[in-house]
Amino acid sequence: MRSHAMLRENAMGWLWISPWIVGFLAFLLVPMVLSFYYSFTDYPLMEPPLWVGMGNYLRMFGDDKFISSAGRTLVYAALAVPLSTVVALVIAGLLSTRVRLAGIYQAAVFIPTLVPMAASGMVWLWLFNAQYGFINLLLAKVGIQGPGWFTDARPAWSMASILIVGLWGVGQAVVVYVAAMHEVPGSLYEAADLDGMGPVRKFLNVTLPMISPVILLNVVTLLIGAVQLFTVPFIVRAATPGGQTSTMTFYSVYMFDNAFVYGQMGYACAMAWVQLVVVLILTGLTFLASKKLVHYRGA
């Protein structure tokens, strides 16, 4: 009787979580397993997959565009993650002090993250316009001739443009950091005051260690986002035909091209799996490095 009730209870449990399970199987697990299989095939979508073994993975070593897009993406990640983290921390540090209208400033910093990247990408295209753009207009006011930004022949400028656009989305991290900073016990700051610490030392020696778990979480999230960078480069490339747009071919853009433009889904799937492995390795390395840097309260 009791086992029958338990069975019934179990069945009800499975039934209640079944929408999630069905969704997980249909939209995540099965596509992942299939994509892993496709990564070992030549799959032009309109023809059945043809087994090519490790062919797609080996092809990457001789594919100039794969190498250049992967390198460009790693450089971006290496620059964007620390830059965004530092900028977010500095803004959060300023906003967590007793400043008037702090809520409004926080909202102002956060609101840009609500704008879809496709829309903000179009706005940034005009802000960075070499001739009529607001940024070059400001630079001209102080006697500096602005670069071509996204379409500049010098790749450093197109990279700088993408990095600056990336900072546009820093608001989410700022809000999280501000919340974490408010959780730091006041007694620690009082002790720091007694030790004669100034605001900068307090920030470095008290605030940062106390919020380091939150920083770690944000760094990992940023890292994953940076390796998957897609929307803005994709829009810029489409909007500037004839321009120096090879610098906008980041890893995910090239993966998209292979999957949906060139009809090489097998190769694109292999690229996706390599991307996943790289993300896992980088995340693992970040966690390893964090062992000495992250301070868990009560640990």
Added chain:
Amino acid sequence: MSVPDDTRPTHAALRFTRRAAIGAMVAGGAGFALFGPRGAKEASGGRIVLDYWEKWTGHEGRAMQGVIDRFNDSQSRIFVRYLVTAGVDQKAMIAISGGNPPDVVGLYNYNVPGFAETGGILPLDGFDSALVPRQEQYAAGVWPILRHPDSSGVERTWAVPNTGGTLAMYYNRSAFREAGLDPDRPPRTIGELDEMSRKLDVIDGDGTIRRAGFLHTEPGWWSWVWGYHYGGRLYDRPSNTASFDAPQNLRAYEWLASTSARLGPPRVETFKSGFANAYSSALNGLLDGKVAMVMQGPWLANVIAAFKPDLDYAVAPVPVSDELLDPASPIGLVESDILVIPRGVRHPEASMEFIAYTQRQDVSETLARAHFKNSVMTQISAEFVRDHPNRGIGVHNAIAKSPRGFLAPRSRDWLQLKQILDDGVPQIWNHTIQAPTQLAAMNRQAQAVLDRSLDVTRRRHGAAPGKGVAR
């Protein structure tokens, strides 16, 4: 003594709530399965409903809808439903592979090799011979667009042209007059183009460009065509060989580099950024007086009519190298939007009936005129030319009919090859890399793409699909 908690639901009530919730879920699922969204394949009155995916919106979409309305009114068996689809070729590819394709798709001319070789579309020559397109119907440059070998190498017809487009040179006659040039005498050779460009350039003392005579990068959609105007080719289909670095192409890209060198690459990029994203607006380089001559398709006349109808413009063939000049046989890119029938459609005969209807001369000309485009047909009515809103229509028609009109290379890998050029040519333009070095590098990349593709095709089909329509 504990007080009973009246707010807690009883077992019976919980059971009822659960049953009601499960019942609601099951009913919802069943309702969705029975009555949810799906392609309604029969209109009222038992007509077959065809879903037609097309890229056109706005004015062009309305013109196509007009054609569909006329077709729907002309008979009572088939009803065509127009569905605007962004990225139509990519979505069609996915829909076909998923086994749920639309009944008719409007693709681009360069999609034919990829869709044909993979069997994604149906060959049209298996249908009722009265409906099948015939070579004599179509302009010389258009017919090869519709043809390609299938996976066994047999040359077949896969598409019908929907509207055509050939590239010509649009120029601002007022700017010609200002520069002391004869507005009725456009350049015919590259040498003349350079000479007139210099006269049309307006550059401030500090090097700021106010007007450029001609820019290869405006609008920059066809970075790959320049070699053809020197007699070059990019790809030889029978030998599956890329020839990006052929001497004719080298001459063409050295010419391109010389233009940017004259204007100064950083200055020209700054100048161009002012109108680079503004094709369909009053800020278009030609409309705004920033560029005096541009290479464009007939659709530009639509933009002119919409944003600057008083622009004094004329149209001429794109100039060619001196030795290729033959006004009777202009050289220019021939393109066409096409209609195809995807594999797996439920009513292929009905799809064929609709696309055959679009090939009637009156229907085709009505649509072409509404799109400001040239005719794709051999026979062109006097009214079509007389009433056409594009004053350069004669030039566009002549290029479509010219034996020296050229197509995008007929390879399923064309979009990959094109991307190599789109990425690499700006480096020649910006003088980051010299033309010979860059062309050789791009050729190596292109050949690697072609070799890999041929290798996979051989493994898949035993032999490469037949070659032979490279022009």
